[in-house]
Amino acid sequence: MASQLETTGTLERRLTLSVNPADISSKVQERLRSMAKTTRMPGFRPGKVPVRLIEQSYGPQVHSEVLGEAISRAFSDAVQAENLRVAGQPEIAPKDESQGPNATEFVATFEVYPDVKLGDPATLEVDRYNASVDDKALEATIDVLRKQRTRWKAVDRAGEKGDRATIDFVGKLDGEAFPGGSAEGFPMVLGEGRMLPDFEAGVLGKKAGETVTFDVKFPDDYNAEHLAGKTAQFEVKIQKVEAPELPEVDADFARQMGQEDGDVEKFRADVRTNLEREVRQRVQSRTKSSVMDKIVGLADIELPKALVAQEAESLAARMREDLQARGVDLRKAPPVPTDAFTEQATRRVRLGLIVSEVVRENALQAKPEQIRKQIEEFASTYENPAEVIRWYFSDRDRLAEVEALVVEQNVVDWLLSKAKVTDHEVSFDELMKGLA
Numbered sequence: 001m002a003s004q005l006e007t008t009g010t011l012e013r014r015l016t017l018s019v020n021p022a023d024i025s026s027k028v029q030e031r032l033r034s035m036a037k038t039t040r041m042p043g044f045r046p047g048k049v050p051v052r053l054i055e056q057s058y059g060p061q062v063h064s065e066v067l068g069e070a071i072s073r074a075f076s077d078a079v080q081a082e083n084l085r086v087a088g089q090p091e092i093a094p095k096d097e098s099q100g101p102n103a104t105e106f107v108a109t110f111e112v113y114p115d116v117k118l119g120d121p122a123t124l125e126v127d128r129y130n131a132s133v134d135d136k137a138l139e140a141t142i143d144v145l146r147k148q149r150t151r152w153k154a155v156d157r158a159g160e161k162g163d164r165a166t167i168d169f170v171g172k173l174d175g176e177a178f179p180g181g182s183a184e185g186f187p188m189v190l191g192e193g194r195m196l197p198d199f200e201a202g203v204l205g206k207k208a209g210e211t212v213t214f215d216v217k218f219p220d221d222y223n224a225e226h227l228a229g230k231t232a233q234f235e236v237k238i239q240k241v242e243a244p245e246l247p248e249v250d251a252d253f254a255r256q257m258g259q260e261d262g263d264v265e266k267f268r269a270d271v272r273t274n275l276e277r278e279v280r281q282r283v284q285s286r287t288k289s290s291v292m293d294k295i296v297g298l299a300d301i302e303l304p305k306a307l308v309a310q311e312a313e314s315l316a317a318r319m320r321e322d323l324q325a326r327g328v329d330l331r332k333a334p335p336v337p338t339d340a341f342t343e344q345a346t347r348r349v350r351l352g353l354i355v356s357e358v359v360r361e362n363a364l365q366a367k368p369e370q371i372r373k374q375i376e377e378f379a380s381t382y383e384n385p386a387e388v389i390r391w392y393f394s395d396r397d398r399l400a401e402v403e404a405l406v407v408e409q410n411v412v413d414w415l416l417s418k419a420k421v422t423d424h425e426v427s428f429d430e431l432m433k434g435l436a
Contacts, residue, residue, distance in 0.1 A: 003078035008109075010302050013084065015108040016095060017074045019067070027066045032058065075108050085113040088306025111304040116357035118298045121418035127290040128416060129283045129424050129431075133275045137428040138268065141275055142249060145257060152242035158205045159241040161191030165203055169236040171216070173227075180224070181232065185239065203236060211237045277381070282431050284409070291412045292351060294419070299354050303346060311345035312338050358411055366406035374402050 004016040032054050041049045071092060079086055090110035094103035152164050159165045165188055171181030188195055190204050202214035213235045222228040247253045251262030259267040316338045320330060330336075359365060379388035392398050 003074065003081075005078070005082055011087070011111045011114060011304050013110055013112055015075065015078050015090075015110075017071060017078065017092075017106045017108060019070045019074060019104050019106070021102075021104050024063070024066055024070060027070075028059070028063050031062050031066060035062070071106055074106075087111045087113050087304035088310060111306050113304065114301045114353065116299050116301055116353055118354070118357055118361060121298060121415055122420070124294045124297055124415065124419040126294050126415060126419045126421050127287070127424055128421050129286045129290075129426050131279050131283050131426045131428060131431045133272060133279055133428060137275060138272050140429075141271055142268070143246075145271075146246040146249070146253070147244075149247050149253075149256065151245045151247070153245050154208075154240050155243045156208070157241065158207050159190050159203065159238070160243075161204070162189070162244055164189050164242045164244070165206070166239040166242070167203060167236050168239060169234055171232045171234045173230060173232050175233075178226070178232070181234075199234065202234065203238070206236075206238045206241075208238050208240045211235065274381075277377075279428065279431060283426065284412075286426075286431075287416075288408065288412050291415050292355075295358070295411070295415055296347070296351055296354055298358070301350065301353060303349050303353070307349045308342065308345050309338075311349050312341040315341040315345055315348075355408075355411055358414065359407060362414055364407060364410040364414055366403045366410065370406045370410075371399065371402055374406050378402075 003018070006014040006016075008014050029051075032051050035058060036049050036051050036054045037047050039049050039054055040046055041053065044050075075090060075092065088111060090108040092106055092108045095105040095107050096103060155163070167186050167188065168184045169182065169186065170177060172178065173181075188200075188203065190200065193200070195203075196216055196218065198214065198216040202212055202216070206212055213233065215231050216234055217231045218224075218227045218229060220229040247256075249264060249267075251264060254264050254267035255262045257267055257270075259270065316336050319336050319341075323333065323336070324330060375389055375392045376385070378392070379385035382388045392402060
């Protein structure tokens, strides 16, 4: 088998491949004879079907298979001989279409990976984020845990913000009740903002046993189209008003939160440890985003169109899977256009190529001890860490995911050690709300 390589663009290549027709014919006959030993046909005993009948029935199919294998092998050998890194799948067609199944020369058109020449990382400006867990953050988190275990006590007074009102209500448009506008025994915490402002204002300040009527203006962009922009009348009966009672941070509360011996100080220490882990993960994630945004500036490269197209299709497929998981019937929904993901795919391919070269040039591959340390950190948040560690090490795919995370962090640490870094102190509240 012979081949001839042409450069048709920066990344585009064309290989002319030749196959030996005598070799193809020989392999076809060999495969047909093998098939004759197992093929069953009416009127013949097993293994006694004449090869000529096998050829009449399966000849074209077998010829196509053998030819395809020969072309694939020729392409692979030629690529290896030329030391090419093929990006995506090649397009292979007969050099002379008129020869049909008798063609012996084929043209493979494909792209290769670009040579990535990295610039000086010292020219990049990167943001690094830091945050800490102080006593105020600790107490605020414990208060959230207390509120999750709120006990409600009925009170004989007007409802205030923070109270829970249990109500019956009927909503009407032009005097007619509308779907979804009525409920009985409906609990609402005053001041939480989960109800429309007019509705909450109408209930706030009312006592158990009262019945009130008021108007509620629905926003123009309200998700129920039949209510958007309209004003409804609500009649509301207040069944009861309850004030919140938060549990004390004592031994009982500590035990409820998983501290078996009820040690309050150990409970606080556990909460702080968990908070510090969460804060560390969030600042690392934010810093990683900054690094990945800037690292694409290390090289100016032309991207293989095939890789971008594959990545765009992968993103579109992921979107379709996500929609299906949410219960969307894709047969009735508008199609998910692949080209809508081209920009995102382009960035991901560019980032992937540059990061791969950074890893290769600087030997940033994940070390076994790094992988184990990362898995141990994951496992430390579970009740049985040893079992979680075994679970990770029992599956190559799970290990590969951890390895990828470690490599990413190695790249982040590498760039932070080389680039111009600006540190940003983020408040705990901003970090946990994702606003900084």
